[in-house]
Amino acid sequence: MSTTLMVLIGAAILFIGYVFYGRYLSDSVLKLDPNAPTPAETMNDGIDYVPTPAPVLLGHHFASIAGAGPITGPIAAAGFGWMPVFLWVVLGSVFFGGVHDFTALVASVRHEGKSIGEVVRAHIG
Template sequence: MTLREKIGWGALALLAASALAVVAFERGEHVNALWIVTAAASVQLIAYRFYARYIARHVMQLDPSRQTPALRRADGLDYVATDRNVLFGHHFAAIAGAGPLVGPVLAAQMGYLPGTLWILAGVVLAGAVQDFMILFISMRRDGRSLGELIRMEMGAIPGVIALIGAFAIMVIILAVLAL
C-alpha cells in the first residue's frame, strides 16, 4: 500500500470516528441522519477494503480463475452467466430483509449511538461475512441452496430443519413487512 493510500484510508477512518463522535455527543433527539450515514458508509468501506480482503485471501482462499457453476453447468435456465453488477443488485435485494425493521427498534430502545454501533458491528462482523461465505461455499458445491448444503454435511433431518427454519424466517419477515 502506498503512502497516498494509507493517508486516504486513515482520513476515511478519521471521518468515521468523527461522525460517530458527533452522534455520541449530540444531546437531545435531533441527530442529523447525515452523520449516521457518513459513519456507516465509512466503516463499511474500511471493512470492505481490509476485512473482506482478509477473509477472501486467507479464510476462503478465493481463486478468480476458478469457474462458477453458471459457466460449468450452463443450461440457460437455472445456471446463466450474468454481469456482476446485475448479480450485486440481486444479492443486495435478497439480503435487505430485516434491517429496516430492526434498526428503528434498536434506536428507539437504546438510542442512536448504541443502535448504530450494534448494526454496524453486526453487518461487518456477522451479516456480511455469513452472506459472503455462504455464497462462496454454495458456489463450490455447484450452486446448491443452504438447506441442501446442510443436508449434505449434516444429514437429512438437519437439512429439513434448516429449510423449515429458513421458510419460517421468510414468512415472519413478510408478515411484518405487510403490517
C-alpha cells in the same frame, strides 16, 4: 451527532471493512481462486444457471438481504437509543452479516450451486 456525519462514518466503516476484512476473508480464510469457474459457467442451462454481470448480481443480493432492517432498526433504536443500534448495524454488518452471506455464497458455489440446506445435508446428513 448530525445525520450526515453518521452516514459518512458508517459508509467509511463499511468501506474499510469491505476492502480489508473482505480481502482477509477472501485470501486467508476462504482461499478463493478468482479464475475458478462458477456453476453459472460450468452448468449453464439458460434458466437457473446463467452467467450474469456483477452489478446485476449485486442488485439481486442486496434486494434479498435488505429484509426487515428498515422496520426493526427504528424499533431497536427506540428501545436502546440510536448509538448502540448504529454501532450494531454498522459493525454487525461488517463482522456478522457480511461474513455470513459471503461464506454462504462461497459454500454454495463450491458445491455446484446447491442451497445451504443441501450443502449441510451433504456434510452432516
